[in-house]
Amino acid sequence: MKVPMKKEARVRGEPIDISENTIEEFENNGVIVLRNVVEEYWLSKLATAIEKALVWQGEFAELYTTVEDPGLFFNDFYMWQRIPEFREWAFYGPGAEIAHQIMRSRQVNFFYDQIFLKEPGLEAHDSGVTPWHQDTSYMAVDGWQFCSTWVSLDALPRESTVQYVSGSHKWKDNIQPFDKFTDGTEYQGGNFVPVPDFEAEPERYDILQFDIEPGDCLVFQGRVVHRGAGNTSQKCRRRAIANRWVGDNATYAVRKPPAEFPHIVPKGVRHGAPMREYSEDFPKVWPRD
């Protein structure tokens, strides 16, 4: 897909320059935090975009809380396809350049975007937590060059952000996916192992988590095991947006049982085909020519 250039849309901010040490840290741990790489222009665009997403929800949007629960946990996907601010963020924000450098990938294609909105009050409620998982168990992507960027519009203490099992992106096993809305039978027959009990053996695992300020960006590899904390605040929102990026060696994985993402499978997909072959569905965003 050729990215349509709107007149007002342009690349914002300084060029990104990620150091070799930071790239190596990402390669070793499966996650890094980049400080102050998202400028105010984008934060205010995304604040509007989140409000629009709540009104114009997508066909796959999910509410993890009921009307009786405290707080609210809302997830939505593919917002770039219907909300201009998300499209502009995906195509012209810093994410593509970050993904290009951190994955050491010549080209970057945009896979999809996702909202994790956790309103205050969820703290004492399990429904505010995104359980331990590995993105690749849900996603039709194989290959090392697959990562996500995750930004929050709100300042968050580490207890409210994402926790990562350092180095788990190098594990050979595929972690059993979880779906709150089903009994899990749709994943039967998949080549999965149960989620380890990280809390039971804390000395075995190095769990990384970071305080986050608006402007910071988490970047994590598609196989790293992670979970999203609930919102520990009774007052502040937790408005987070994740974008998924694929690079040169990422290939389309036709999984059995089928992967959840993408919900709409590109026409004529072949297992093992480079993701960049499907740029109608997963637009090329880097280089920006």
Ligand SMILES: O=C(O)CCC(=O)C(=O)O
């Ligand atoms: O923010 C969260 O709760 C979880 C984020 C996450 O799991 C992801 O972006 O893959």
